[in-house]
Amino acid sequence: MSVRPSQQPAVAAKSARRQPTHTDFLDPAALATVEDLELVARGVVEGFKHGMHRSPYVGFSIEFSSHRQYLPGDDLRHVNWKLYGRQDRLYIKQYDAETNLDLYLIVDASRSMLMASQRLTKITYGVMLAASLAHLALTQRDAVGLTLHSNKIIDHVKPRAHPEQLFEILLPLSRLDSFEPCESPRVLHEVAELMPRRGLVVLIGDFFFDMEELSKALEHLKVGGHDMLLFHVLDPLEQELTISGNVRFRDLETGREIITRADDLRSGYGTAVEQWRAQMRKCCNGLDIDYVPLSTRDRLDRALATYLANRSEMY
């Protein structure tokens, strides 16, 4: 892993190769150069918040903070109707922070996540994304838990809202060093049993599974009444087959190889990926799961914005 948590975040921040800017923290390629995972997570969230003034989700967390006068254009859902009944004036409720949301981060750490056509592997991207989401959630006082899996559960951290929880989350993410294959989503059934309380489940992976099996696994996860968000992370090469000539493709999961001319397959492959993602989207939509296709080239704020939008819908 190119990122790891730091015992002393302040010191770790100094050990960064260079001082990243807010914008850098949203660029996955730039983030991959930063070794401190906590710094990465904090940088991503800070960078994300820095540009959040345009976001429609600003100020609407779960925990009530104060009132302000209604202004045209405010969401009527946040009008305090009781107060209107008493004072005959419209006030908008403002919230401070969440206190009772459980965020389950389920990260695929199988071999296929080691794919990297450029510098950034899918697992690095996924880890940075998970770390950022954890940090963001903890700043909002949500409880954050983590499950790492391949074809079995590698590590599991129960959700807690304690400020030290970020370290608990980052530690297994940074310790990843062996990767097992994961050809089937059966492990997700086990994962589903580890989430007793209703919460927000975030799945991060490449999901090279049989669609039917995946559908069943997701359905199982959904049984707990969770809100679910699925980040489908692919390498640009996996998306568009950006390679030419004769290529011996090796399947990272199975080790099998095929030789072909990439040029011949490119157009058909692109279509197949689109169809696959469309199937994934359809499957997710059917289960009321938010489906977010990501490329390791995509900035992380896109994922965070999706997360926040999803969270806000819950409350």
Added chain:
Amino acid sequence: MISFVQSGFLFAGLAVAIPLAIHLLLKQRARRVDIGSIRLLQLIMRQQNRMRRLREWLLLAARIITVLLLAMLFARPYFDKTASEANQQEYVLMLDSSASMRSKDSDGLTLFDRAYQGVLDELATIHENAIVHIATFSGSDVQELQWEDRGPLVRPEPAFGPTDYGRALSWARDVLEGSQRTDRHVMLFTDLQQTGMSPGSLAESAPRMQVTIRDFGTALSRNVGVTRVEAIANEIRPQLPPKVLVEVRNFGPLLRDMVPVSLRLQGPDGVLEYEQMASVPAGGSTRVVFEIDHATPGIYEGAAAISIEDDLTEDNRRFVAFEARHPDRVLLVDGDEGSSVFGSETYYLETALNLGKTLSRKELPSFETERIIWENGEGFPDLNGFRVIVLANIGRFSTTDATRLQNAVLGGARLLIFPGDKFTSLSAAPLQQHGLLPASHATTGEGSPYRVTTWDTEHPMFRPFADPEYGDLRRLQFRQVIHMTPVADATTPAELQNHWPLLVEKTLGTGRIAMFATTADAAWSSWPRERLYVPVVHQLLEYLTDQHLREESISESVATQQVGLVHAEKRIDVQNIAPRESAMARVSVEEFRQQYGLLDADELAELTPAERAALAAPVGSERPNEAWKAVAWLLMGWMILETFLASRVHT
């Protein structure tokens, strides 16, 4: 069926290994890329693989065919599906019409009759679409026979010329080299006479033609022929009559005894007939000499013959003609006998003039010389019959002798005067008075060597010395000469330095007088010992006796169409069969083929079609049925297809 002019280029077809190697290398050289899952790739490949592989194979096939077409283009293909058919056949039938073909076999038919019948039989089997040339060959004469519309062939007559196979085969080769047809045959109808094997090989071009030899010769020859008839002496001298040599050669394996050899000549005095019996050994020859007694000057013509029964009767007689004449008589008048046999001035002259007779060299004219010593002026003998009178070192001369000499010169005799120690103005006076000196004699120069400086190269006497390579007259030098002043009507064909004449001449009546500036012996010079002495003396005497004007009225040649004596104007041409035609020894077919590097039908059959086609192809010419243009167009189209396929496969 398709064949190739340059079949060697087909080896270029091995270059198909290049696209094959490219195909295999491209297939093997693939870089490895890790990917999360090949599931989708496999899915697409299952859909696309069939089409892609088809295109790859098509591309490979297109490339291989491109290379093959290229090789084929350079190999110049042509369609010879009719090669074995008659319209690709061309025949040259060579009928031996040499003298030896007149030889008769036991049935009384000549070899020529049988060979001609062989030609007719062969013609009957040749397809009407084949081109046929028929020719007879004899000596250097090859005559093509007209055979139009496959009508009856006019029977040619055998000739008398010698056999020359090299010439015949060359003629056939020249005919076939220009042919556009591929199946070429030469058929030789002959007796395979060994003496007809003229040197030379046709190995380079002969394999292009299939040569068939039809042998009509007889196994065993019993021929006897007259191979030489020649007048070995044709001058009429006392006790030495003209002689005619007749050579009879026996080519058979048995001795021929008591062969009557006859000579019949028509001479100026009528017909002369001679006969002798001769015995001719097997494989050898006998010479018979006939002496022509009481010969008179004139032309003798006739033939020598043998009366014998043998194969070839045409060589049993051989014609001859010769001219019998008296030699030119030269009277050498010497003014000093000398102290020894070498002492007289005319000794060297006489020796030089008789050299031709002594050496029996026909190219040297012989003279009949007679020498008298004129020490006291005893008087001339009868001057009639002497063609040249040579006066050397004459000291005394009477008016009577001068008058006789003048009459002889006026009558056509030639006078040649050499000076000497005794020759003075006093002795020259009677000659001068009778107009017999071409120059006045003033002083004698001596001491310094006198060299010949200029001479008239157009003068009949000096013409051979125009080129110094054949004798440089400037090498002659004389210690002593007389200084002559030519008379008015005299000419000076050669001069010494200071323009002193070396030779002065003039005409008198029908005669001619010449005077030399130095002696004919070694008294005043050493020139008799020079290599030029004999040629100069002979030239001088030939000129004076007008031998240079005498045309050779008799010639000999090898007969071609006829034998005998051919009279044309004042000339007689003696035409006889070449002696080697009488030799009936034969060669085997194998030897014949080996000599000329010929392939027979079996050897040709062993060749591959490509080799045979290559042999048959005329060098540098294009066949009318060549398909290279079509192949070139096909190749161009194919390359466009290949480019299209490559773009489809590799994009």
